[in-house]
Amino acid sequence: MTRRQTPDPHPHFDTLASHAGEDDPSGAVSEPIYQTSAFFFDDIASAGRVLSDPSQGYVYGRNGLPNHATLERTIAQLEGTESAYCCGSGMGAEAIVFLALLQSGDEVLATTDLYGGTPALLSHLAGLGISTRYVDSMQIENFELSDRTKLVFVETLSNPTLRLCPLEKVARRAHDRGALLVVDNTTPTPYLCRPLEHGADLVVHSATKFLSGHHDVTGGVVAGSNELVERIRSCGVRAGGFMAPLDAWLAVRGIKTLALRMRQACDNASRLAAWLADRPRVRQVLYPGLPSHPQHALAKRLLSGGFGAMLAFEIEGDPGQLIERLKLVRFVASFGGVTTTVSHPASTSHRALSSEQRLAAGIPDGLLRLSVGIEAIDDLIADFEQALALVH
Numbered sequence: 001m002t003r004r005q006t007p008d009p010h011p012h013f014d015t016l017a018s019h020a021g022e023d024d025p026s027g028a029v030s031e032p033i034y035q036t037s038a039f040f041f042d043d044i045a046s047a048g049r050v051l052s053d054p055s056q057g058y059v060y061g062r063n064g065l066p067n068h069a070t071l072e073r074t075i076a077q078l079e080g081t082e083s084a085y086c087c088g089s090g091m092g093a094e095a096i097v098f099l100a101l102l103q104s105g106d107e108v109l110a111t112t113d114l115y116g117g118t119p120a121l122l123s124h125l126a127g128l129g130i131s132t133r134y135v136d137s138m139q140i141e142n143f144e145l146s147d148r149t150k151l152v153f154v155e156t157l158s159n160p161t162l163r164l165c166p167l168e169k170v171a172r173r174a175h176d177r178g179a180l181l182v183v184d185n186t187t188p189t190p191y192l193c194r195p196l197e198h199g200a201d202l203v204v205h206s207a208t209k210f211l212s213g214h215h216d217v218t219g220g221v222v223a224g225s226n227e228l229v230e231r232i233r234s235c236g237v238r239a240g241g242f243m244a245p246l247d248a249w250l251a252v253r254g255i256k257t258l259a260l261r262m263r264q265a266c267d268n269a270s271r272l273a274a275w276l277a278d279r280p281r282v283r284q285v286l287y288p289g290l291p292s293h294p295q296h297a298l299a300k301r302l303l304s305g306g307f308g309a310m311l312a313f314e315i316e317g318d319p320g321q322l323i324e325r326l327k328l329v330r331f332v333a334s335f336g337g338v339t340t341t342v343s344h345p346a347s348t349s350h351r352a353l354s355s356e357q358r359l360a361a362g363i364p365d366g367l368l369r370l371s372v373g374i375e376a377i378d379d380l381i382a383d384f385e386q387a388l389a390l391v392h
């Protein structure tokens with residue numbers, strides 16, 4: 001294969017993303033899917049060489065396949081860091097981070113409005129002697145760490161409440177006490193925010209969402225320094241944190257259009273947010289791009305290239321009726337695909353809470369969350385217009 005020189009030592013995000021996976025030694029323009037669980041060796045010495053230095057080749061599926069390496073290299077580049085490790089789901093990535101970095105007696109400090117699976121996972125760690133203390137995300141700047149706090153876990157942009165984390169301040173507080181800051185960057189993606197540039201030590205992703213972008217992949221990724229990621233990788237290999245090679249390939253394929261998709265989706269989301277904010281039957285719209293958002297100024301500092309593809313809004317009347325009357329926009333308990341989807345947090349992600357607890361968490365029962373896709377904005381507005389007119 002002939003190799004060209006990279007034209008620019010610091011290519012832009014769009015260029016890095018669209019050229020992902022071009023380094024296959026076969027010269028294939030589209031990287032092959034390495035659907036294998038093991039590799040041959042000619043002799044004992046070469047097996048030993050690869051086993052002691054994984055950069056020399058591949059051994060066994062769970063230790064890593066070429067499609068994993070491509071996805072990991074791509075995410076590390078896009079997040080602006082050295083290394084990444086991919087595994088079977090976002091929750092798997094979180095579980096391996098906790099297992100690799102925490103011990104009995106340690107404490108995790110976490111925000112209250114995390115993705116529901118994260119506190120559920122943290123509650124399992126209590127049985128291993130790892131406790132969690134929760135802080136209101138709007139108070140996160142003032143939290144106190146204890147000597148036991150080893151890890152602070154936040155989301156860059158939470159959902160469905162659409163709150164942002166002041167990453168620099170939180171990183172400084174964590175580092176002052178020797179704790180690591182781990183940021184779930186699933187919702188903004190590195191297209192909008194690179195938390196490691198704001199002081200975070202590790203970024204985790206559900207690659208199931210915007211990164212892959214087509215509702216056809218389940219996967220997770222952790223990115224950060226070589227030193228931290230290698231600790232996580234060795235734990236992940238032992239814990240069985242495997243991603244199917246086809247899923248890793250599909251994630252890379254999705255990432256090639258991440259910048260384009262995010263631009264269109266963010267543009268659609270900001271127009272839809274402004275349109276919804278003007279409807280009489282809409283009580284409130286949560287979107288970091290609206291000047292009415294309590295953290296609009298922080299959003300302008302933390303996010304670049306848009307204000308995200310997620311928004312939430314509260315309607316007067318029955319949210320179930322709106323969902324039933326939408327024609328284009330479908331109800332899905334996930335997000336991040338190319339089509340706009342709606343979900344109702346009170347009956348899905350937050351159903352375990354009482355109505356009062358939900359209200360205290362900023363999730364009234366009439367709140368709907370949208371993951372905005374790349375459709376023509378006029379068609380999205382027309383769908384909401386006809387559906388809102390029928391709600392009573």
Ligand SMILES: *Cc1c(COP(=O)(O)O)cnc(C)c1O
Nearest residue numbers: 089090091115184186206208219
């Ligand atoms: C979906 C999601 C997860 C979990 O990822 P899975 O791929 O479903 O395991 C974690 N964090 C956030 C913010 C998510 O949206």
